[in-house]
Amino acid sequence: MIVKVSDNIISPLGTTSAENYAKVKADISALRRYDGLWGLPEPFFASLLDRDAYADDRHTIDEKIVIDSISKSLERTEIDTTWTKVLFIISTTKGNVFLLDERENGYPKERVRLGMMAREVTKHFGNPNEPIVVSNACISGVCAQIEAMRYLESGEYDYVIVCGVDVQSAFIVSGFQSFKALSQEACKPFDAHRCGLNLGDAAATIIYTRKDKVDDNEWVACRGAIRNDANHISGPSRVGEGSFRALRVALGDLDPSELAFINAHGTATPYNDEMESIAIERAGLAGIPVNSLKGYYGHTMGAAGVLETIISMQAVDDHNILATRGFDTLGVTHSLDVTNHNRYTEKHAFIKLLSGFGGCNAALLMAKGGLQ
Amino acid sequence: MIKHQVYISPNEVKVDGKTLTHNEKGSALLTELYRNNIGDYPKFFKMDTLSKLGFIASELLLNAEGDRVFEPREDRAVIFFNRNASLQADTHYQSTIQNPENYFPSPAAFVYTLPNIVTGEIAIRNKYFGETSFMVIDDFDEKIIMKNLENAFQDPITKSIIGGWVDCSDEEHFEAHIFLMEKDN
Amino acid sequence: MDELIYKLKQQIIEALNLEDMKPEDIDDNASLFGEGLGLDSIDALELIVMMEKNYGIKLQDPAQGKEIFKSVAVMADFIAKNRTK
Numbered sequence: 287m288i289v290k291v292s293d294n295i296i297s298p299l300g301t302t303s304a305e306n307y308a309k310v311k312a313d314i315s316a317l318r319r320y321d322g323l324w325g326l327p328e329p330f331f332a333s334l335l336d337r338d339a340y341a342d343d344r345h346t347i348d349e350k351i352v353i354d355s356i357s358k359s360l361e362r363t364e365i366d367t368t369w370t371k372v373l374f375i376i377s378t379t380k381g382n383v384f385l386l387d388e389r390e391n392g393y394p395k396e397r398v399r400l401g402m403m404a405r406e407v408t409k410h411f412g413n414p415n416e417p418i419v420v421s422n423a424c425i426s427g428v429c430a431q432i433e434a435m436r437y438l439e440s441g442e443y444d445y446v447i448v449c450g451v452d453v454q455s456a457f458i459v460s461g462f463q464s465f466k467a468l469s470q471e472a473c474k475p476f477d478a479h480r481c482g483l484n485l486g487d488a489a490a491t492i493i494y495t496r497k498d499k500v501d502d503n504e505w506v507a508c509r510g511a512i513r514n515d516a517n518h519i520s521g522p523s524r525v526g527e528g529s530f531r532a533l534r535v536a537l538g539d540l541d542p543s544e545l546a547f548i549n550a551h552g553t554a555t556p557y558n559d560e561m562e563s564i565a566i567e568r569a570g571l572a573g574i575p576v577n578s579l580k581g582y583y584g585h586t587m588g589a590a591g592v593l594e595t596i597i598s599m600q601a602v603d604d605h606n607i608l609a610t611r612g613f614d615t616l617g618v619t620h621s622l623d624v625t626n627h628n629r630y631t632e633k634h635a636f637i638k639l640l641s642g643f644g645g646c647n648a649a650l651l652m653a654k655g656g657l658q
Numbered sequence: 659m660i661k662h663q664v665y666i667s668p669n670e671v672k673v674d675g676k677t678l679t680h681n682e683k684g685s686a687l688l689t690e691l692y693r694n695n696i697g698d699y700p701k702f703f704k705m706d707t708l709s710k711l712g713f714i715a716s717e718l719l720l721n722a723e724g725d726r727v728f729e730p731r732e733d734r735a736v737i738f739f740n741r742n743a744s745l746q747a748d749t750h751y752q753s754t755i756q757n758p759e760n761y762f763p764s765p766a767a768f769v770y771t772l773p774n775i776v777t778g779e780i781a782i783r784n785k786y787f788g789e790t791s792f793m794v795i796d797d798f799d800e801k802i803i804m805k806n807l808e809n810a811f812q813d814p815i816t817k818s819i820i821g822g823w824v825d826c827s828d829e830e831h832f833e834a835h836i837f838l839m840e841k842d843n
Numbered sequence: 844m845d846e847l848i849y850k851l852k853q854q855i856i857e858a859l860n861l862e863d864m865k866p867e868d869i870d871d872n873a874s875l876f877g878e879g880l881g882l883d884s885i886d887a888l889e890l891i892v893m894m895e896k897n898y899g900i901k902l903q904d905p906a907q908g909k910e911i912f913k914s915v916a917v918m919a920d921f922i923a924k925n926r927t928k
Contacts, residue, residue, distance in 0.1 A: 325758060379772060386752045400743050401796025416802060419794035421743055422774045429791055436809035457748075460755050461768035465888060466905045511813060512789040513732070514781040520769050521884055531732060531787055535814060643769060644778030646790050703862035762896045765888035766859070 288435045290505040294359040297488040307600035324456040333486035333584040351489035359491040367411035373443040374417040376404045377430035377450035378588035384455040424642030427591020432510035438496040450592035451489040475552035475578035476624045478617030483553040486584030490593035506656040511535035515645035526565030528647035533569040536649035546633035549598045552578020563618035581611025662722040666834040684830040706747040712776035712824040715834040733817040735789035736777040740825035743773040858893040871916040899927035
């Protein structure tokens, strides 16, 4: 079985997983409005880190928060990162892309290459293996965990350190603005009045290993799948094809009533949330509570799949189904049970669902103590 | 098991080891290959160089497989690796926002600033509902790529993979080396 | 008006990379989306950018595009009435 050893989140809400979870549980969001930031003509809502607190002469902010997040995850573990049986997988959509700006000259330009950025990280930890960067749009964070499961399952590595990261910049914000995808206020996942997404900065790490037996309180990554809509490169499928198929594989033969909740992508764009409602209904999961964490963090892109898995594990540990911040009135065609307040649960499993540009979708089943 | 393979560089094209004759080089070569081998998919001209390259390579690969059927299937994955991610598209998009006096961010350019779009283009063309994935390593490494593709067969449905290396740094510099792999029984 | 329509067709072909099309191939009244030219949602967003760049027209609500991008003739009429450059 593939078991979680440790985790960490660095976000505007805190620098440990516990600190982040406590803020989310208390309904605290880091989303705020920015006017004229980075010379952008249009204002936007986002969840941003204090740049000056992180970047230094040697490392960009993306690299620095990855190194910090992994360092914190390694505390209280026995893992020696110089072992050949330790693999690093970085999940990012646009890491270091700000270096393309002609006005940016603080770091070597070659670090815009994701493989070079990842090597800065493995160099820091003295790891001898070539790091793998998963860059699969917004589903990267779940894909990276699925890759980790496969590398451990094959026996090639004993520990895989998965770190998701993205830091917002003029490049990313202007692009989403050109798509008319950004909301001018805090996002409202699954709500009737939702009008787009917010973006966010974060790095999040999960370390996985392989074990024959697990304790009741250990988290197991059970099954994951990646599927394509085969429909359009930017618009999600109108029938939720890829998400439905990914959900079906992740669920497998598990009785859906074992699920505490589905942590959806829930970006709050009109099309995404509608698509997810169709996919969840088609997968026979319409009765399961659904939540989205975008109202607390915005869309943290390459970090999202890792960060949202960690917060969801923390929630189950706390017997809690988290509220969907920003959600009030259901605004999708299928009658999903979207949470708008924290709820008690005794269940031990959840599904993390994601979708992204390129028509890609991913689902991951996590269960505390493993599947019975 | 590898069934077919395709290699494309700015001045060489090989299908299953046999050289394909052509007149053009660089970006014009991709257009020539499109006109000679496909011809009825005008979306090609909207693609960034990475997508054009991966799309053409996959078309040659699938033509080598035999008669094309565009029936939906979930058991074939598309998994690529490269060095430069979407650098050519990134540079192009950056040019639309670099100058504040001429600031017109282009959505059609932005959508290609994700390397996995090429896997989506191939899935759309062929109606593949299977896994699509894109990974970056800083140097071509056949061992890493082959091991990763073998691992992908751990998926309970995947039986076949279009996979390999699809890289471009700008419109004139690119390299594709992709395979059609079937799961061993 | 005819001059604007012809110019607009050239600009649409360029902005949307309609490589194998000439202005003569586009009917003034044919629908740009679905049947007709077969443009998609990204093309619609790109046309919004094109109108701002070439004619100084800023569409705040992308849904407005649905009406304006009905055909080249409708688009030209809208541009003639609203252009600032």
